Every structure is written in structure tokens, then in C-alpha cells.
């Protein structure tokens with residue numbers, strides 16, 4: 522049963538991958554947001570480099586495309602929202 526559920530998620534994930542991203546902290550589906558909205562929440566470099574941003578409505582973290590940036594993104598998010 523567990524295996525079946527996993528397969529289902531994988532198939533679903535393949536179809537809806539770009540829009541089904543979830544917050545790595547609270548697992549909420551991420552909402553598309555504009556660059557302008559993200560500007561004051563993300564590092565300037567990130568704002569200038571990426572054009573697609575999403576944010577979690579639950580915890581307020583911002584995410585952007587670029588999987589190689591994930592670790593850095595998490596660190597920055599922690600720094601930004603820890604205070």
C-alpha cells in the first residue's frame with residue numbers, strides 16, 4: 522500500500538512539478554508571487570537573477586527557481602526570518 526501511494530505521488534509530481542512545489546518547512550503548497558512582491562524579502566542578487574518567485578502563505582518564506590541554490594536559499598531564509 523505504501524508503495525502504491527509513492528507511485529501515485531511520483532506520477533502526479535511529474536505532471537504538476539512546476540506548480541506543486543511545497544514549503545520545505547511547513548509543506549504548504551507555494552503560491553506564485555511577483556518579483557516586486559519578492560524584492561524586499563530576497564537578497565538583491567536573487568532578485569536580479571531570478572524571474573520566478575513563490576512564497577509560502579503559512580510561514581512567509583520566499584522561494585525561487587534554481588535547485589543548485591537550494592541550500593543557500595534555506596540558509597538565507599533562516600537568516601532572514603530568524604530575527
Ligand SMILES: [Zn+2]
Pocket residue numbers: 544545546547548549577578579580581582
Ligand atoms: Zn512555509
